[in-house]
Amino acid sequence: MMKQDVIDGPDLAEMQHWTRLIGRAQQMILERSADLAERAFKIRSLEAHPNLEKIAEIQTQMAGKGMAMWEQFLARANPLAGNMETASPADLDRRFADPRWRDNPVFDLIRQIYLLASEYMLQLADSVDGLDVHEKEKLRFMTQRLVEAASPANFPFTNPLVVEKTIETRGENLLTGLQHLLTDLDRGQLTHTDGSKFELGRNIATTPGKVVHETPLYQLIQYGPTTQTVLETPLVIFPPWINRFYILDLNPQKSFVRWAVEQGLTVFMVSWKSADASLADIDLADYVDAQIDAIDAVRDLLEVPSVHTIGYCVAGTVLSATLALLAARGEADKVASATFFTAQVDFTQAGDLGLFVDDEQIALVDSLATEGFLDGRYLAATFNLLRGQDLIWNYVVNNYLLGNAYPEFDLLYWNGDTTNLPARWHHSYLADFYRDNRLAQPGGLMIHDVPIDLRLVKTPAYIQAGIEDHIAPACSVWKIMDYFAGERRFVLAGSGHIAGVVNPPAARKYQYWTSEAPQASFEAFRKAAQENKGSWWPDWMQWLRDHNAAEVDATGARIPGTGKFTAIEEAPGRYVRMR
Known part of the structure; x- marks a missing residue:
């Protein structure tokens, strides 16, 4: 032909x-x-x-x-x-x-x-x-x-683009594609972007800061202020340990961290350690303890009574348990507010991920764990499968059949930067949360012999969901509204699990929906909600200020490494580089 x-x-x-x-x-x-x-x-x-x-x-x-x-x-x-x-x-x-x-x-x-x-x-x-x-x-x-x-x-022979490219290059595209395939087989992972173009701390995760606290499970990064005064109450961000924290600090234009600092917040970020054999026995209680430890460390460093918190995805799920534990102990006032990015507490409508969770599937996942941890590449493959056309077959065609050069895309670099999970924790997460939905049951989970009851949580909560989220469906995220007893604000953002969160105002993309009147259900919210153009970030910032607008000078311990916690190393730290 x-x-x-x-x-x-x-x-x-x-x-x-x-x-x-x-x-x-x-x-x-x-x-x-x-x-x-x-x-x-x-x-x-x-x-x-x-x-x-x-x-x-x-x-x-x-x-x-x-x-x-x-x-x-x-x-x-x-x-x-x-x-x-x-x-x-x-x-x-x-x-x-x-x-x-x-x-x-x-x-x-x-x-x-x-x-x-x-x-x-x-x-x-x-x-x-x-x-x-x-x-x-x-x-x-x-x-x-x-x-x-x-x-x-x-x-190759039923795709006209590949046929034409093969004729034009005399088959060189297939040879290049074969090299791409062999390289990916060696890596055990599909390549989405040219990883050699990115370097942590140089052109990705670049917001200036220092690691000021460290445990075997996480590092705590404090970012330097850019304003003369800052809000008195600092912010502690808990990213998901299924991926690296820098999804919130990809580059200066997309960085939620940099933007929050520019709004006058003292920002702390938890950087979780990718699991190895030393973390084999880590479970839910350890992650809850880590969140409380970070909260207490920041309160101690800045000598403040409370902190604002953010929990993204699974870290938000655990943050809800942390708040319930603090409430049961009479220590709820340590947290001034809690923001949830695409997080679930009730898994009855958890979407396609729930299809992977039954006794047979959990046993299969358990068999993949070696030395007490699960290789993050298995999780990456699972998440890619949820959007197979976009994250698998699109790249099979471009990388292997057309032999195209890899694009330079920071989001895809982050997506491929996998983390390992403690096997004990991962088994519990699948069985206790997805399969048995125990977090949603009062007393269904025990942490340090304390029954966890989400109905005790009265901490003001800002709950964000993505209208196209395939990992944490918006209707599932809404269920936090049904359990918490305090003030709650629900915001539905345009796009999905990542772009719905990482949407800087300067980009002028997407939209978000709010309802100032209380609504009884997600369906009622959808009918009553008003659409707002652009990013929801300013709405969230105003919500924080409405709870405490007091400011202090950005001096002393507000500058990383100058307080009672000496700097351990420059951000983004070494934990984020561990494989």
């Missing part, structure tokens, strides 16, 4: 050949789909069975769509038929956005057959009766992942 053929397309004889060939391919796909579905029915449950009436209806619909597709394909070979092309759902699919998928009738047919077969498989999965909700969602999830993997865009 020459490049010109790829652009102009086949003649009538070739069209007839492709009609027979692809017709057989379509039949094979449908037969294979039915076979896979039948196996899934048998494996999932003895009670599960296909709904034959639904399947007959689906097949009738697919036959009609297939006939229309063939008619359009054959019409393109008839010069007397004129232009009979109509808009197709395939035109809206980002995988097939390049016009070369439409310009060539064969590739146009390939993509439409694929989408028709995909629709058939997904509807077939939905036609199973006798499964509980969890099993049915799991079946659909796995079917969707199979459908994504089978896309013709993912294979």
Whole structure:
């Protein structure tokens, strides 16, 4: 096949050949789909069975769509038929956005057959009766992942961009792609960006500060002030230990840390140590103790009665337990406010991650842990799978098939900078939180022999969720509102788990929704909420000031390393560099 053929397309004889060939391919796909579905029915449950009436209806619909597709394909070979092309759902699919998928009738047919077969498989999965909700969602999830993997865009000879690139480069793209693949196999991880372009402390995680406190589990970074006065109450940020803290300090333009410092806050950041064998016995109580230790360290250093706190994702989940423990001990006044970034406390609507949590899956995860910790690359693969098209197959095409150079993107560098988790903690997190939902049950968890009851928490809380969050769905994050007893403000941000949080005002991106009147449910909030353009960060800052606007001079212990805690090292510290 020459490049010109790829652009102009086949003649009538070739069209007839492709009609027979692809017709057989379509039949094979449908037969294979039915076979896979039948196996899934048998494996999932003895009670599960296909709904034959639904399947007959689906097949009738697919036959009609297939006939229309063939008619359009054959019409393109008839010069007397004129232009009979109509808009197709395939035109809206980002995988097939390049016009070369439409310009060539064969590739146009390939993509439409694929989408028709995909629709058939997904509807077939939905036609199973006798499964509980969890099993049915799991079946659909796995079917969707199979459908994504089978896309013709993912294979060299059914992707017109790859065919053309291979001809142009005389196969050099495939050789480069093979080198990329072999390198990733050695790393045990899919590469998303050129890691050699980033260096912690030089062009990423650059906000000036010093490590002023350290334990075997975390380092505490204090950032230097940029204003003459600062708010009296400092801020302690607890990032998730599933990833590195610098998601909140990617670069000066995106950095939440730098922005908060510029607003007159004294900011402290916890940098968690990536787990090794020395942390094998770490559990929930240890993370709660670490949060309290950081809170007390800052109170002691600055001689203040309380601190503002932020808990991001899993660190927010644990922060809720920390607040409940402090309340039970009569020490709730150590925390002036608590902000939750995309955090969950009730996991009944925890999204697709919940599909990975049952006894079988937990046992599998446990088997992957060695020397008392779980390699972070397994977690990265799981999170990538949740957005397989964006974080897996998109890069398979670009890196391995097209052989393109890696982009320079700080967010992707952070995404690939994995951390290990203590195996004991990770097992507990999956079993106690996701599977058994014990945090949401009064007394369901015990920390230092104290029953944890979220209803005791009266600390003012600012709760942020992302409208497109696939890790912590907004409806799940909302549930904090149902448990805490104090003042609560819920804010729904545009975008998802990362971009919904990391959205600096200067970018003028997205929007957020608020409701000044109390709402009884997430659904009621969505109906009543008012949309606001841009970042929610200023709304949060005003909320903090409304609780305590008192200021002090940015001198003495407000400058890192000059108080009773001497500087251990420059930010971002060595824990964030440990692998």
